[in-house]
Amino acid sequence: MSDFFELVNVDKSFGEHHVVKDVCISAKCGEVFSLLGPSGCGKTTILRIAGGFETPDSGSVWLDGKDVTALSPNKRKVNTVFQNYALFPHMTIWDNVAFGPRIAGMKEAEVKKQVGEMLEIVRMSAHADKRPDQISGGQKQRVAIVRALINYPKLLLLDEPLAALDLKLRQYMLLELDRIHDVFGTTFIYVTHDQNEAMSLSDHIAVMNDGRIEQVGTPAEIYENPATKFVASFIGDTNLFDATVSGIIDSEYMRVDIAGLGEFCAFNEHKFPAGSKITLSIRPERFRIFADKPSPMDRQNFIKGKIIDIIYQGAQTRYWVEVNGMRINVLQQHNRCYLDQKQPTWNDEIWIAWHRDDVTTLPKTRD
Amino acid sequence: MNPADTTAKPSSLTHAPSPIGRGKFCEVSLTLPSLLWLLFFFAVPAAMVFAIAFKTADSSGGIGSSWTLETIVEVFNFNYARIMWRTVWVSFAVTAICLLLAVPVGYWISRQDKKYKNWLLLLVVIPLWTNFLIRIFAWRLLLHPDGIIRTALVSIGIIPEDVFLLNNMTAVIIVSVYTHLSFAILPIYAASERFDFSLLEAARDLGAGRFRAFCLIYLPGIKRGIITAFLIVFIPALGSYAIPDLVGGIDCELLGNKIAFRAMANRNLPEAAAISVVLACMIAIPFIAFVFGGGRKRADGGARAETEAISRQ
Ligand SMILES: Nc1ncnc2c1ncn2[C@@H]1O[C@H](COP(=O)(O)OP(=O)(O)O)[C@@H](O)[C@H]1O
Numbered sequence A: 001m002s003d004f005f006e007l008v009n010v011d012k013s014f015g016e017h018h019v020v021k022d023v024c025i026s027a028k029c030g031e032v033f034s035l036l037g038p039s040g041c042g043k044t045t046i047l048r049i050a051g052g053f054e055t056p057d058s059g060s061v062w063l064d065g066k067d068v069t070a071l072s073p074n075k076r077k078v079n080t081v082f083q084n085y086a087l088f089p090h091m092t093i094w095d096n097v098a099f100g101p102r103i104a105g106m107k108e109a110e111v112k113k114q115v116g117e118m119l120e121i122v123r124m125s126a127h128a129d130k131r132p133d134q135i136s137g138g139q140k141q142r143v144a145i146v147r148a149l150i151n152y153p154k155l156l157l158l159d160e161p162l163a164a165l166d167l168k169l170r171q172y173m174l175l176e177l178d179r180i181h182d183v184f185g186t187t188f189i190y191v192t193h194d195q196n197e198a199m200s201l202s203d204h205i206a207v208m209n210d211g212r213i214e215q216v217g218t219p220a221e222i223y224e225n226p227a228t229k230f231v232a233s234f235i236g237d238t239n240l241f242d243a244t245v246s247g248i249i250d251s252e253y254m255r256v257d258i259a260g261l262g263e264f265c266a267f268n269e270h271k272f273p274a275g276s277k278i279t280l281s282i283r284p285e286r287f288r289i290f291a292d293k294p295s296p297m298d299r300q301n302f303i304k305g306k307i308i309d310i311i312y313q314g315a316q317t318r319y320w321v322e323v324n325g326m327r328i329n330v331l332q333q334h335n336r337c338y339l340d341q342k343q344p345t346w347n348d349e350i351w352i353a354w355h356r357d358d359v360t361t362l363p364k365t366r367d
Numbered sequence B: 001m002n003p004a005d006t007t008a009k010p011s012s013l014t015h016a017p018s019p020i021g022r023g024k025f026c027e028v029s030l031t032l033p034s035l036l037w038l039l040f041f042f043a044v045p046a047a048m049v050f051a052i053a054f055k056t057a058d059s060s061g062g063i064g065s066s067w068t069l070e071t072i073v074e075v076f077n078f079n080y081a082r083i084m085w086r087t088v089w090v091s092f093a094v095t096a097i098c099l100l101l102a103v104p105v106g107y108w109i110s111r112q113d114k115k116y117k118n119w120l121l122l123l124v125v126i127p128l129w130t131n132f133l134i135r136i137f138a139w140r141l142l143l144h145p146d147g148i149i150r151t152a153l154v155s156i157g158i159i160p161e162d163v164f165l166l167n168n169m170t171a172v173i174i175v176s177v178y179t180h181l182s183f184a185i186l187p188i189y190a191a192s193e194r195f196d197f198s199l200l201e202a203a204r205d206l207g208a209g210r211f212r213a214f215c216l217i218y219l220p221g222i223k224r225g226i227i228t229a230f231l232i233v234f235i236p237a238l239g240s241y242a243i244p245d246l247v248g249g250i251d252c253e254l255l256g257n258k259i260a261f262r263a264m265a266n267r268n269l270p271e272a273a274a275i276s277v278v279l280a281c282m283i284a285i286p287f288i289a290f291v292f293g294g295g296r297k298r299a300d301g302g303a304r305a306e307t308e309a310i311s312r313q
């Protein structure tokens, strides 16, 4: 299937400020596509370009096979859920939802039927006559979503829709969004700085940094195989090490020399030749802690360290382990097997081990 | 404060006035000066004018000692009705033109870069630094049959040779609009400054064109500014007398001129007072209607909306 929504080589500057740099993304029909990146990296600007509120300096926007770059917002079959919801304060919830159909010239009887159905879907029928300042944030959110979806857009743009809600409500609305997406099947472009939101909702994620797309992939691809140092550290926790390839073991594995720690084995996914300067990423949950030096295990690396901090997190415990002045973040799940062991405490000398396949290698080109 | 509380508290605290008592005292002591000010400089003179309207005139230009209804009945004769009607429509015309000009200007200024806003606002208020009468005289020069405006317009052919701009209703309206425009722009600008312009984008997003978004979202959004601007132009326009006097013609007499004439030329204070009372009622009735209308709306909008509206002012 060809791509349904595409940005092709989009560039945008505000004065001297180069905000969007040669961005290419493409989303398939019906999927949830997330733009994930820290605040200020240009996500909203990209969304505004998709919605027609900004024109790109160069590049083009394609929707359903048509170039819509020059189309004004009211002419695009695209609707937006704004970050602050932008509900019309002088109108009731009902009139807010009815706004789009009425503008489109729909007959009042049909408007009535559709608005009723929409409010039913998001369980807001009881609040139809209230004004936006009389309902809660989560309710505003739901109204904003159906106010957009009632127009049956080809594309729904959501700009950090959950950012203003508290944690519990955020988790609830995440499920709610998933359900609404299932009901409508509309293509969602979802902007967020929260990796959990992006991970749990998206079919594909584009990770952005400083106006650039760093990597596009499924949530698993992005977590398991980050393409850059930025992606590795932005998505989940990780430990990053500067290293040099000191030798090639076979067609799959290599020896790496991590400055300050010593030599280890790692999977050589990108076929680096000996002598390459690379960055290694090891996720905290991939380490295992041993009280005594483990007997040499198949394909495992291990090293001795000292526990300098312990953070109990209920389902898991996070340890900060110091090795030769370097702090390593280690996460242990509280499964039975782990809890039955003697728990390490502060200043314990312990060993940490990791499998050579659990090391992700990143070329040391861009930071 | 209930007695159980008093006994339970350390003695030093029982001497302190209760929070409620102190709050009331504060409220009264803070509002008292302005209440007194209003009483002496507004309520008392207004009551005096109202009373004088029902007094007889004495021949020496003072106020007679007996009471009469005749003067106020006199105000409702045909001659006054014509002038009253003229006053109302001129005021409405001036207000409407002011609003039509002030809304786009207020919108435009509030959309400008912060750096320029204050300069633009300064330009709006600069005319107010010059004396009102001097500015009207300046307009006399501008609108004079040989003045630059008319000669220019005639030479480009916009107005025919036999149209004059001075000493007629056109002049009264032009100059009134000019005098009141600044006062209309300011509240509309202030409301526009508080307006959330992302709402216009939301309207455009939902399919509204620029003009529809402006009418359906922006205008209701700055409703309070528009109402303030309306009152701030309409009320003084109803009472204006210097402008029709200086740039108007024979048919331009407004109620304000009648009042001035009765009070100063005729020295008939009761008659001047009677016209003033009628004029005051003309202003007060729509105003009261607005306040009550607004009040009813707020009641069904819920208490929260009301506090919101109040805190926004
Ligand atoms: N209209 C604008 N004029 C000038 N700079 C802007 C404008 N809009 C956004 N920016 C700048 O562009 C950068 C990216 O902004 P934005 O797209 O809002 O980022 P994000 O949504 O990822 O937080 C920011 O540094 C912001 O200051």
Ligand SMILES: [Mg+2]
Residues within 6 Å of the ligand: A040, A043, A044, A159, A160
């Ligand atoms: Mg943003």
